[in-house]
Amino acid sequence: MKTYLVTGGAGFIGSNFILYMLKMYDAIKIINIDKLTYAGNLENLKEVENNANHIFAKVDICDKEALMKIFEEYRIDYVVNFAAESHVDRSIHDPEVFIKTNVLGTQNLLDAAKKAWETRAGFDRRKKFIQISTDEVYGSLGDTGYFIENTALDPHSPYAASKAAADLLVKSYYDTYRMPVNITRCSNNYGPYQFPEKLIPLIINNCLNKKTLPIYGDGLNIRDWLYVEDHCRAIDKVINKGLIGEVYNVGGHNERTNIQIVKTIINYMSENLDKSISEDLIRYVEDRKGHDRRYGIDPTKIKEALGWEPTTLFEEGIKKTIHWYTKNKAWLDGVVSGEYANYFKKMYEDS
Ligand code: NAD
Ligand code: TDX
Numbered sequence: 001m002k003t004y005l006v007t008g009g010a011g012f013i014g015s016n017f018i019l020y021m022l023k024m025y026d027a028i029k030i031i032n033i034d035k036l037t038y039a040g041n042l043e044n045l046k047e048v049e050n051n052a053n054h055i056f057a058k059v060d061i062c063d064k065e066a067l068m069k070i071f072e073e074y075r076i077d078y079v080v081n082f083a084a085e086s087h088v089d090r091s092i093h094d095p096e097v098f099i100k101t102n103v104l105g106t107q108n109l110l111d112a113a114k115k116a117w118e119t120r121a122g123f124d125r126r127k128k129f130i131q132i133s134t135d136e137v138y139g140s141l142g143d144t145g146y147f148i149e150n151t152a153l154d155p156h157s158p159y160a161a162s163k164a165a166a167d168l169l170v171k172s173y174y175d176t177y178r179m180p181v182n183i184t185r186c187s188n189n190y191g192p193y194q195f196p197e198k199l200i201p202l203i204i205n206n207c208l209n210k211k212t213l214p215i216y217g218d219g220l221n222i223r224d225w226l227y228v229e230d231h232c233r234a235i236d237k238v239i240n241k242g243l244i245g246e247v248y249n250v251g252g253h254n255e256r257t258n259i260q261i262v263k264t265i266i267n268y269m270s271e272n273l274d275k276s277i278s279e280d281l282i283r284y285v286e287d288r289k290g291h292d293r294r295y296g297i298d299p300t301k302i303k304e305a306l307g308w309e310p311t312t313l314f315e316e317g318i319k320k321t322i323h324w325y326t327k328n329k330a331w332l333d334g335v336v337s338g339e340y341a342n343y344f345k346k347m348y349e350d351s
Contacts, residue, residue, distance in 0.1 A: 003029045005076045007061055007109065008083030010034040012194040013132065013228055015044035017080065020232040022048050031074050033059035033067075035101075038339045039086065043331060044193045061105035064112070071116035078239055079113050079129045081106060087197050088136070088159045089347065092289050095158035102162035103169070106131065110173050123180055130239055131170040131183045135224070135251065135295045136160035138185075146298035149185075149247045156290045167247075174245045182242040184235060187251035187297045190317065191228035192324040196336055197343070199223075199258065200318075203265045204325045205332055207277045213266075217287030219259030222294040226252050227317035230310040237306040251297025252310035268322055 004021070008014040009032030018030055034040045036058055048054045059066045061083045070076075083105060085091065085098045110129065117127050138147040139154030155164040173179040190198075196205040206213050234250040242248060256264075262282065270277045302308045312320075325332055 001027045002077045003074055005031045005079045007033050007081050010040035010042055014082035015193050016228045017232045030054050032056045035060040039195050061109050064108055067112040071112050082132045088157045091157050091159035098158050098162040103165045106166040107169050114179055125180050127180055129181045133167050133183050133185045134163050135185050135187045135297050137164040140292035141294040141296055146296045148298045149249055180244045182238050183247045184238055185249050186231050187224035187226050189226055189228045189231050191321055203262050204322055207269050212283045213262055213281045214283055214285045220257045222255050222257050224251050224295050224297050225254045225314055227312035230312055234308045237308045241306045248302045249297045249299055251299045254314045255296055
């Protein structure tokens, strides 16, 4: 029975990963540690709250002692590090916590795993530390070409820089100590339980509440979208089959401009839910500082080496996602109250 230490498991991708893994495997144990920031929400894990194979502890990955206790209490086989500050706009306003959690937190976690796993003979290569990273570490593309695993790192936002720094630390623990690691770099995810500060859930939530839809700059920046469950399957493959020390890009060639995304959501919601949702809600607003123009992942390596392919077409995934948010209005209303209400007001309503 393998034991997974999942960090940030109450966030968007982490909670989807835990739900996916517990659905797929009976004989695993998941220790989920999360600081429960504004983005962490145990409601995401309601389905598994009585599952004895899921154990939650409120822990900050920056807290060395608390991490050591976790490694003393449980015999961890895999660390899957999702815990992060993840929103680019917040990193532009206030970078410090991004460095604390994403860089120092990752280094603490690496040290705790190293102390627990290293013996005189080195590391047991059945253990593994998986760093969940992002395509944003590669910077921005022009009109053509894709990111491959050895594209030079060229992060632009403080968020992306903190994720690139974390990737380099993970790599250094492999290069220096031969600690067994993998790094995954995925494109933009969407799906259930994503915090509505990110483009897709923000637009759905604002359509539901007939609020304006802010589009940064000319709306022609391109992101490469992947349904979150496809990302979870990719991580599972990397844990089980990924070669130690390797980086795997994850993406499904679903590039769309932001304005295409917004219009797709408006059209679907208008036809299926409420005719009064229309393009009149769109507002072009000031561009994001240092806004990356285009992301595009080349997933050839994970496809050929590990046999992973996405299974959800964007057109299907976006419909499922819109339905999920409309059916889970209480979840949405819950997460947009409190701290987020102040953030939203500052970002979009004060100017
Ligand atoms: P999220 O913001 O929804 O969740 C992050 C989680 O980490 C939250 O539950 C939060 O409480 C927790 N957390 C934050 N600081 C912590 C700390 N110091 N200690 C413990 N827990 C802490 O983010 P997400 O979108 O689910 O992203 C998860 C990971 O995947 C991140 O590392 C992110 O960089 C990466 N990623 C995200 C995307 C995307 O499109 N969302 C794409 C590629 C990679
Ligand atoms: O209100 C908005 N209007 C708008 O035009 C918001 C919130 C975003 N945008 C644009 C900015 C981006 O070009 O939409 C695009 C997507 O923005 P986000 O949802 O903030 O995602 P992005 O900045 O691309 O980063 C995401 O993908 C990579 C995640 O937040 C990261 O955690 C992940 O690493």
